[in-house]
Amino acid sequence: MxxxxxxxxxxxxxxxxxxxxxxxxxxxxxxxxxxxxxxxxxxxxxxxxxxxxxxxxxxxxxxxxxxxxxxxxxxxxxxxxxxxxFTQELQEKKLMHNLRKYDVPLHRYMAMMDLQERNERLFYKLLIDNVEELLPVVYTPTVGEACQKYGSIFSRPQGLYISLKEKGKILEVLKNWPEKSIQVIVVTDGERILGLGDLGCQGMGIPVGKLSLYTALGGIRPSACLPVTIDVGTNNEQLLKDEFYIGLRHKRATGQEYAELLDEFMSAVKQNYGEKVLVQFEDFANHNAFELLSRYRSTHLVFNDDIQGTASVVLAGLIAALKLVGGTLADHTFLFLGAGEAGTGIAELIALEISKQTKAPLEETRKKIWLVDSRGLIVSSRKESLQHFKKPWAHEHEPVKALLDAVKAIKPTVLIGSSGVGKTFTKEVVEAMSSFNKKPLILALSNPTSQSECTAEEAYTWSKGRAIFASGSPFDPVEYDGKVFVPGQANNAYIFPGFGLGLIISGAIRVHDDMLLAASEALAVQVAQENFDKGLIYPPFTNIRKISAHIAAKVAAKTYELGLASRLPRPKDLVKYAESCMYSPIYRSYR
Structure with a gap:
């Protein structure tokens, strides 16, 4: 060093x-x-x-x-x-001792944020060395509560706040940020924070949390990370009346006013930081999320974690789960509850992977996948009234209203929840899945924990210990019938840090779907037999930096293969190169 x-x-x-x-x-x-x-x-x-x-x-x-x-x-x-x-190790020991004394998760979150503002390297040392314990503190589920109360707990500004007041001078605002060499920007407009809805300017907790994971799990240096909140107002009446609310006090701007602000922001980012800065869209409402991704994917290096990151991590879990349930992806039938950005994003990536494996056209492979939204099963007779991103999933079938009836009609082998609505995988639904599947695969992905479609305990108990279960937020191990089941967590943190690192080390200029497939496949092969033996379809987070290096290498390899890399020549050993590029939180010696 x-x-x-x-x-x-x-x-x-x-x-x-x-x-x-x-x-x-x-x-x-x-x-x-x-x-x-x-x-x-x-x-x-x-x-x-x-x-x-x-x-x-x-x-x-x-x-x-x-x-x-x-x-x-x-x-x-x-x-x-x-x-x-004190050595850094002794400082770490003392802080972990103090953190464990807090009973309230939000107090741990505040203590961690305070540490980040005081001693950056020690903050990352703690997070890296205790990742399984501290990930739920700095990210889901605790970050959701932090965003809800951000106005009250706000002490020091983190990241850049760009509101309608800054229209016409966003480039100047970017120049106010002290760091000049930015590699990753995570940006939100706060309209759909986790499953909690519109939190306006208080959504800043999400970009701050995501970027701390980019550093801890993916090794991107902290000074290269920029959290941004775009404040166009909020439709949350409670916040508008809250005297401690930190954002603009009016209803959300939409239409042309909104589009112009985002356009100015994206142009300013490229002008200030160059072609290769990664802009990650985070927690935008469905209509804006799809629109922004399609508008900028051909001109900027952009990535939507809710659509693409979620899809990649879920696909990785499904590829790994084949070792437990048998067959290929094409042999399975998928039913989703939730047809928003997460649901349709996951569905599309599964269809792409099946198409890649079987050489069948995408229109055909989509037919293995069914979606249920708030009005019931998405079928062709509803096509005229559907939003554009739901239309590819409208297959021939008679209308079905309830999820239970859809499960009985479609007989899926895989049930995926991305609805943002808790308690929707009822006892009857899980029992129906178990009646025609030896090992039903049940993914309850909605965050935070309160919004999960079912708990790990419910999935294992109602399926009589046969379900293979993973969730979006963490659940404790469950004992059923004398056996301990460890639920997996389909957490985007498995994918986006390594994915971002892969883009950076290859000097990528655009994101291509094949890079997401490469990331999924790289994660799936990291699941060891001992993980499968516990019913896990994801590897433990303790090895996350090693996992991220492997994902980065596969993503970078795909970037070179597609001709989208600008860092030449290509390094000989991409895994070693990725590891050598990772930020280390160890104290530096001063003389």
Whole structure:
């Protein structure tokens, strides 16, 4: 690991990176630009950081009690810290001890956000080393509650807020952000936060949370990540009346006004950060999500996690589950409850994968997949009244209103919930699935936990221990009939960090569906026999950085194959290259 040298220069010591030469805006490396996402490699020659009291308040460089005796003398820290010197490991142990004392998940979330604002490397060290325990704290389900209460718990602004007030000057606003070399932007307009609805400006918790996972799980350096909230108002009456609400106090702008703001934002992003900045759309309402993805996919590097990330992670689980249920994907029949962006996104990717495997046309492979929306089974007699994204799923069948009747009529082998409505996979539905499937595959994907279509315990109990179950939010292991079942979590965090890393290391300029299929296949092969033995169709999160490196390598390989990579020549070993590019949260030595 390169050492960081802080050389004393009056009141401002200088950070100098050893072992890498560079000029202009990046480092000199074999790929022609800053190779990694690791920020140690990016500094050309030297950069000034504050010393003394200011250094302790700089989250990027602060180590707290981790500063050793020499560093305390060199950087005017003597007397500003208690005499004890702690290793990073001891600091981590103390913080985990304190976090576990909180009974309320939101308090843990607030403590983690406070740590991120105080000591960035320690925050990521905690998150990486305790990923299974802390993932539900910094992301679903706790982040949902944090967004609901964001106005009340708001202390320090994180990310960029771009509202209608900034129309006409978005490029200037982007230039206000202190970091200039941005690789990933996660943006929301707060209209459909998880299963919680319109939270307006308070949706910022989602981009902030997603980007902390990009760093912890995918190794993208924190300084290359930019959370953005587009505030066009909110239709949430409760928030409009809340004196602590932090956003614009009027109804949502729509139509041309909305489109123009988003268009200005997308143009400014490309102008400021270049062709290769990844823009991830997050928690937009259905109509806008599909529209934005189709509008910008041919001109920008864009990705919608709700449509494409969810689809990729679910497809990975289904490919892995074939080892337990047998057959190929084409042998199975799929029934969805929910025909929004998640449901139709997953359905389309399954159809694409079956088409790729069987060489059958997409129109044919779609017929293996049925969707139920709020009005019942999507059938051809409803075609005229359907939204455009539902039309490909309108197959020949008589109308069916209720989910239970649809299950009995279609006899699916796989039941997938993406409705955002809890308790919809009833006892009768699960029993019906079990009556014609030896091992019914049941995925209750809606977040947060309260919106899950059924719980793990219900799925295992009602199927008499035969269901293969995965959910969107985490559930504890379940004991049934003397056997312990460990429910899998179809969490997008398996896919998007590695997917983003793959795009960055290959210098991708566009996202192609084949890259999503590559990510799914890469995740599916990471499930080991010992995981299958517990009924799991996803690998444990403890290996997530290794998994992300493999996904990144497969995505990058596909990017090169499609001719969409700009970082040339292609590295020989993409897995090793991906690993070498990952950000490390270990403290750097200052001299």
């Amino acid at each position: 390169e050492k960081t040298v802080i050389m004393n220069g009056g009141d401002y010591p200088v950070v100098e990176e050893e072992g890498k030469a560079g000029f202009g805006g990046g480092v000199e490396d074999v790929y022609g630009e800053d190779s990694a996402t690791e920020d140690q490699l990016v500094t050309p020659w030297t950069v000034s950081v504050s010393s003394g009291y200011t250094l302790l308040r700089d989250p990027h460089h602060n180590k707290g009690l981790g500063f050793n005796e020499k560093e305390r003398d060199a950087h005017y820290l003597r007397g500003l810290l208690p005499p004890a010197v």
